Amino acid sequence: xxxxxxxxxxxxxxxxxxxxxxxxxxxxxxxxxxxxxxxxxxxxxxxxxxxxxxxxxxxxxxxxxxxxxxxxxxxxxxxxxxxxxxxxxxxxxxxxxxxxxxxxxxxxxxxxxxxxxxxxxxxxxxxxxxxxxxxxxxxxxxxxxxxxxxxxxxxxxxxxxxxxxxxxxxxxxxxxxxxxxxxxxxxxxxxxxxxxxxxxxxxxxxxxxxxxxxxxxxxxxxxxxxxxxxxxxxxxxxxxxxxxxxxxxxxxxxxxxxxxxxxxxxxxxxxxxxxxxxxxxxxxxxxxxxxxxxxxxxxxxxxxxxxxxxxxxxxxxxxxxxxxxxxxxxxxxxxxxxxxx
Amino acid sequence: xxxxxxxxxxxxxxxxxxxxxxxxxxxxxxxxxxxxxxxxxxxxxxxxxxxxxxxxxxxxxxxxxxxxxxxxxxxxxxxxxxxxxxxxxxxxxxxxxxxxxxxxxxxxxxxxxxxxxxxxxxxxxxxxxxxxxxxxxxxxxxxxxxxxxxxxxxxxxxxxxxxxxxxxxxxxxxxxxxxxxxxxxxxxxxxxxxxxxxxxxxxxxxxxxxxxxxxxxxxxxxxxxxxxxxxxxxxxxxxxxxxxxxxxxxxxxxxxxxxxxxxxxxxxxxxxxxxxxxxxxxxxxxxxxxxxxxxxxxxxxxxxxxxxxxxxxxxxxxxxxxxxxxxxxxxxxxxxxxxxxxxxxxxxxxxxxxxxxxxxxxxxxxxxxxxxxxxxxxxxxxxxxxxxxxxxxxxxxxxxxxxxxxxxxxxxxxxxxxxxxxxxxxxxxxxxxxxxxxxxxxxx
Numbered sequence: 001x002x003x004x005x006x007x008x009x010x011x012x013x014x015x016x017x018x019x020x021x022x023x024x025x026x027x028x029x030x031x032x033x034x035x036x037x038x039x040x041x042x043x044x045x046x047x048x049x050x051x052x053x054x055x056x057x058x059x060x061x062x063x064x065x066x067x068x069x070x071x072x073x074x075x076x077x078x079x080x081x082x083x084x085x086x087x088x089x090x091x092x093x094x095x096x097x098x099x100x101x102x103x104x105x106x107x108x109x110x111x112x113x114x115x116x117x118x119x120x121x122x123x124x125x126x127x128x129x130x131x132x133x134x135x136x137x138x139x140x141x142x143x144x145x146x147x148x149x150x151x152x153x154x155x156x157x158x159x160x161x162x163x164x165x166x167x168x169x170x171x172x173x174x175x176x177x178x179x180x181x182x183x184x185x186x187x188x189x190x191x192x193x194x195x196x197x198x199x200x201x202x203x204x205x206x207x208x209x210x211x212x213x214x215x216x217x218x219x220x221x222x223x224x225x226x227x228x229x230x231x232x233x234x235x236x237x238x239x240x241x242x243x244x245x246x247x248x249x250x251x252x253x254x255x256x257x258x259x260x261x262x263x264x265x266x267x268x269x270x271x272x273x274x275x276x277x278x279x280x281x282x283x284x285x286x287x288x289x290x291x292x293x294x295x296x297x298x299x300x301x302x303x304x305x306x307x308x309x310x311x312x313x314x315x316x317x318x319x320x321x322x323x324x325x326x327x328x329x330x331x332x333x334x335x336x337x338x339x340x341x
Numbered sequence: 342x343x344x345x346x347x348x349x350x351x352x353x354x355x356x357x358x359x360x361x362x363x364x365x366x367x368x369x370x371x372x373x374x375x376x377x378x379x380x381x382x383x384x385x386x387x388x389x390x391x392x393x394x395x396x397x398x399x400x401x402x403x404x405x406x407x408x409x410x411x412x413x414x415x416x417x418x419x420x421x422x423x424x425x426x427x428x429x430x431x432x433x434x435x436x437x438x439x440x441x442x443x444x445x446x447x448x449x450x451x452x453x454x455x456x457x458x459x460x461x462x463x464x465x466x467x468x469x470x471x472x473x474x475x476x477x478x479x480x481x482x483x484x485x486x487x488x489x490x491x492x493x494x495x496x497x498x499x500x501x502x503x504x505x506x507x508x509x510x511x512x513x514x515x516x517x518x519x520x521x522x523x524x525x526x527x528x529x530x531x532x533x534x535x536x537x538x539x540x541x542x543x544x545x546x547x548x549x550x551x552x553x554x555x556x557x558x559x560x561x562x563x564x565x566x567x568x569x570x571x572x573x574x575x576x577x578x579x580x581x582x583x584x585x586x587x588x589x590x591x592x593x594x595x596x597x598x599x600x601x602x603x604x605x606x607x608x609x610x611x612x613x614x615x616x617x618x619x620x621x622x623x624x625x626x627x628x629x630x631x632x633x634x635x636x637x638x639x640x641x642x643x644x645x646x647x648x649x650x651x652x653x654x655x656x657x658x659x660x661x662x663x664x665x666x667x668x669x670x671x672x673x674x675x676x677x678x679x680x681x682x683x684x685x686x687x688x689x690x691x692x693x694x695x696x697x698x699x700x701x702x703x704x705x706x707x708x709x710x711x712x713x714x715x716x717x718x719x720x721x722x723x724x725x726x727x728x729x730x731x732x733x734x735x736x737x738x739x740x741x742x743x744x745x746x747x748x749x750x751x752x753x754x755x756x757x758x759x760x761x762x763x764x765x766x767x768x769x770x771x772x773x774x775x776x777x778x779x780x781x782x783x784x785x
Contacts, residue, residue, distance in 0.1 A: 009667055009702060010681050012770045014756030015674040016356055016512065016701075020717070020763040022710040078710065120711035120764075226716065280716030280729060324727075331748040332584065332724035333597035 022119075025224045025275075026079035032215030033086050033270065039211050040204040044094035045153025047146060047161055048204045054098045055089030056082065058105025059126075066114045080119055084108060087270055088127035090205025091263060091310070092134075095146040095158035099165040100138055104130040124317045125274045128310050135310070144171055145178055145201040178202045179261045180306040183253055195260035202262065209265040216269035225273050228282055232289015233268040233296070234259060240297045252301065264296060267309035277317035284323045291323075292316040347550055349575035350585040352723045354757045356512050356578055356675065358551060363635050364515040368523055368644045371629075372659065373445045377419050377650035378430050379405065380440040383688035384479040385486050386412035388439060397424045402454040402628050405441055408474055414487050415477040417626035419648035420445035421452070431685050433671055433678050440686075443650065456624025461530070466538045469621070473534075477626045477689070478617055482506060482517075482581065482610035483672050485690030488617070491600075491607065492538045500607045503541035504590060505532060507548040507555065507611040508574060508581035511673025514693045516631045517611045519644045521548070521555035524615040529564055531618030536567065539607055543568040546611070547586050551576045578675060579755040583608045585723050597751050612692075627689055638663040638696035647687055654683035656694060665698040675756045710764035718758035718768060724751055728758035728768045735771035740778040749775055 040048045063081040067073065076082075088108050092101060108130025116122040135142045146158045160169040178201050179190035194200050198208025206212075219225035242255040258264070272278060272292055279288045292312045299308025382388045389406035399405060399418040406416035422445035430440030445451070459472035474489040494500060505528070509517040521528065532544055548556040550573050559571045574580050574589055584595045586608055593604040601607055616627060628649055635642040640661030647656070657669070670677040671691045687694075718728035726748055734743045743749040749772060758768040 008669055008680065008683075010679045011668065011705065012767070012773065013670070013672075013674070013676050013678065013754075014760050014769065015668065015670055015677065015679070015695075015697065015705060016760065017705050017707070017765065018354070018356070018761045018763075019704070020761065021707060021765065022713060022763050025715070025763055118711070120713045275713050275715040278714075280714055280719040280727070282720070328727070329725045331597065331726060331751060332588075333594050333599065333751065334748065 022080070023078050026083055028219060028222060028224050029083050029270070030079055030086065032218045033083070033090070035211040035214060036090065036205050036208060036266070037086060039198060039208045040090060040094075043148040043198060043207060044146065044204055045150070046155070047094040047153070047158050050098060050157070050161060051092055051094055051096060051101055051204055052086065052089035054101040055092065055105050056085035058102045059085030059088060059109045062106045062109040063114070066110065072118070078119065081109060081113075084113065084126045087125075087266075088130050090266060091127065091131045091203050093142060093145050094148075094204045095144060095160045095171075096134075096141055097160055097163035097169050099163070100134060100141060104134040107133045120276055122276055123321070124314055125271050125277050128271060128314055131310055132314060141169055143181070145181075148201055148207065149199065178306065179257070180300065183257070183261075184300070184306040189253060189257055190261065195257065200261075203266075206263040206266045209260045212265040212269050225269075226278065226285050228285035229273045229278055229289045230268045232286045233272060233293045234264070236290045236293025237264060237296055240294055241301075244297070244301065258297065258300070262300075262307045263309040267313050268292070271309075272313045272316060274317075277320055279320045279324045281324055281327060281329055283327050283329070284320070287323050287327065288316050288320055291319065347573055347575040348589045349577055350580065350589045350723060352721055352725070352757075353577040353579060353585070354721050354760050355576070356760060358576070359512045359635075360515050360518070360551065363513075363633050363642050363644055364518050364552075366515075366519075366643045368519050368631055368646050371645040371647035371651065371656075373420050373451070373648055374651050374655040375444065376425065376652070377422075377443045377445065377648055378440050378652055378686040379416060379419060379443060379650035380430055380432055380438050380686065380688060381406050381416060382432065382438040383416070383485060383649070383690060384414055385484070386414075386490070389413055389416045391427055391439070391441060393424045393427070393441065395424055395427055398422075399424060399443060400454045401449075401451050402456075402625050404475075404626060405443075411474075411493075412487065412490060414479060414489070415475050415626055416441075417477055417628045418443055419628045419650050421449040422446045431682050433680065433685050433688075435681050453625060453628070456626070458624045459621040461533055461537070461622070464537075466540075469534055469538050472621050472624070473617060475626065476617070476620045478613060478620070479689050480610055481612040481616060481630060481689060481692065483676065483690055483692045485688070488609065488613055491602075492535070494539060494602065498602045499605060500539040500541045500602065501543070501605045502591060502607075503532070503535055503539055503544045504586055504606055504608045505544060505546040505611055505614050506581055506583070506586055506608050507546055507552070508586060509552070510549060510576075510578045510581040511675055511677075511692075512578075513635050513695050514633045514673045515635075516633050516644055516692055518552045518555055520612045520615050520631055521552070522558055524619065525559060525562060527615040527618035528559070528611060529562070529569075529618065530622065531614035531616070532567065532569060533564075534617050534621055535609060535614060541607065543570070545569075545590050546571045547574050547580075547590055548572070549574050549576045549580055578757065579723055582723065582753060582755060584753070597748065630687075630689060630691070632687065632691055633693040634660050635693065636695035636697055637701055638666040638669075638698045649687060649689060651687045652683070653680055653685050653687070653694070656687065657683065657696065662696060663698050665700075666696050667699045667702040668697040670695055675760065676754065707765040709766055712764055712766060715763060717761040717763065721757040721761045723755065723757065724748075724753070726752060728772075731775075732766050732768045732771060735775050740775045741782065743772075743775050744779045749779065752776070
């Protein structure tokens, strides 16, 4: 007769957990980003490799130092900073001077995340905060796009990449306009096939819509991403730009062009779905997605810039808790009108 | 609400069922412990009043305690033997409660004493209610609420549907499953008594889809003269919660703070119903119940008919327990209470005993992360609360706000939010603390 000799634990129910944890979710997001990252390096060569490396390094370093100084345990193990670093790098133009990349990374984590209170407290997607600051500070460098798939991309760098800090970057003669800029400023449309596959100019990681969608499907299948958000955003962009296109096909780009160009896929699938900055209720996610979708089209069509995904998502982030509060679902057994607060 | 042809409710979670090891095992009689300890508080309500004195000889099934008012039930001796002591005994809640020590006679045939039968045909509803109270019947699903109390329907209310709860949504537990398979006639007799008391037009037995054999078994012999149907429900936790069951079957929402009666429904667990059908024709009382003893730390898992008052220590020694046992809880893993001591005994509300080894326990010892607003808990909560927000408020001890703005008191502690939380925040635990604080403040 074996008698339990040791002490029994007394814990309150539930006595089982689903097995999901923050680490695994974040790690899987990193996994889902790998194809996109590899394609970025393949398309833009050494420049993308250095940009992504610097972005990742600056984010990790900042998080590490801040945690050391504030005496908190280093949360590098939870992969969330890795996501921030990767996403941040993927949104940058591949020829961006590396010192700017570094500064933006420090801001992304330092301002975008740590100042708000760290993991779970940052209302704005830190990667986009970093990028937004760079966009405001270095508008020229942030809109200078190198050509992808150049023959020497694995051995040489664009001349701007290694610019000394605080000096004027020198740009190569041959740069590529992004499809959105070409459409907006020159009225040229890119081939839909090229857009989907990623054989166009753009930020390091935004060019291959297909691989981004693949990563998204993986996360949705593992229930680690709320599918309502990308569906809401992409659906709204197609619907809204579709209506415009039907009204005047000469003035407006087709919905497919809108869908596959610029940072929309990367933004809709990997940025807007950041759990911290997005609503928690299902209905809230649709509203949030629709709001971002409308803003993207409005900025692209009527705004001064060719691309608006970043600002649309940041605005969506700002409103997400308010969306949740506005459409709080009716608690079981209560009457909707009675609900205070 | 229907999904893929099966009725269900919105939200909820899918914990691993872990029922395969015991669902096929027939109910076996559990041996008598050398001493049975029968607490006089086994139900919600007032303690029963002891009818026996120390040294008295009792017969198995004999009443040993009488109800103290309406919110109380009788107790019966689980064995023929001698009352050794009447004193305070530990209970699952950690509180000491009055209890009776009974030492079974080793040589006794353990024949169950017959009482005065409650004939189904001639008894009035009030007589049946009295008989149910006298038989000591409480909700055997785990809540242990005196059954006769909820059967007493106020004059301004009526019941149109009687729901017999065979969902058994808690992982590991298979007692209701076995009772449906092995006590079909008792169950239908119980339904007849209950229908007579409530006046319900129709009766629905709700069974989760993971027990197709039970549903089929019941359907084969449905009484022709009663409007009884068996409805198969989608497997989802907490389908067996009264509110979720009513919503799934009838599409009605029990009002916040109200009772199923407010939507003309009444839910009784299958084991409770079968017990009424088994006891009342003989005028007997509950002196044993069916429980599932299972979990990775248990060697001889199974479904047992066990005398009330069997000490947990004797139970675990009898079924054999792994050396690495680290946690024993009564009830299922989602809502069951951890045993604080092995000196507590099996009561009427114990539906199962589950023992975990260190391996399973370690899975719940996880680092707590900050809330990342993933919304998993919001999607899990069957009553549409915002556990994430409630958790943050609980952190700041804003208990009154939780109750006033976030419907805290509607939480029935099913554990779904804690189960899915990837940050391992002990949400339900915090809500229990908060609810207690709110109740205390309200009482003061």
